[in-house]
Amino acid sequence: MTIIRFGSKELERAINKWSEKIEKEVKRIIHETAMLIQSEARALAPESSGFLRQSIVVDTSVDGLTALISVGADYGIYIEYGTGIYATNGNGRKDGWVFYDERYGEFVFTKGMKAHPYWFPAIEIGRKYYVQEMKKLGR
Numbered sequence: 454m455t456i457i458r459f460g461s462k463e464l465e466r467a468i469n470k471w472s473e474k475i476e477k478e479v480k481r482i483i484h485e486t487a488m489l490i491q492s493e494a495r496a497l498a499p500e501s502s503g504f505l506r507q508s509i510v511v512d513t514s515v516d517g518l519t520a521l522i523s524v525g526a527d528y529g530i531y532i533e534y535g536t537g538i539y540a541t542n543g544n545g546r547k548d549g550w551v552f553y554d555e556r557y558g559e560f561v562f563t564k565g566m567k568a569h570p571y572w573f574p575a576i577e578i579g580r581k582y583y584v585q586e587m588k589k590l591g592r
Contacts, residue, residue: 546565
């Protein structure tokens with residue numbers, strides 16, 4: 454039986470060197486994309502929502518190949534989608550409600566709050582950047 458060998462040690466070394474460079478670039482792209490999403494989401498969040506802005510954080514895995522961008526403010530979803538009659542896709546309450554507003558020290562009637570998208574627009578900006586940068590690696 455004949456054994457045929459393809460490649461060489463030089464090729465193997467070149468591939469290893471190339472893959473290390475690619476991995477470094479992928480980690481850079483992941484980090485930059487995560488920071489871009491965080492920055493854009495913070496910029497797009499309402500100015501009156503300082504806590505919301507500060508609660509948008511990035512956590513990168515030890516190996517640098519994964520980044521988690523999260524919103525810690527529990528009310529962030531209501532800012533993104535709106536509430537009551539203004540809720541996106543009509544998913545909110547159809548009637549008004551009363552709540553006690555501690556800032557003003559009185560009860561307030563509301564029919565809801567209009568959506569102020571900040572999260573998904575930031576993700577879309579990040580997605581476009583990620584795709585653009587990853588395509589450059591293939592060149």
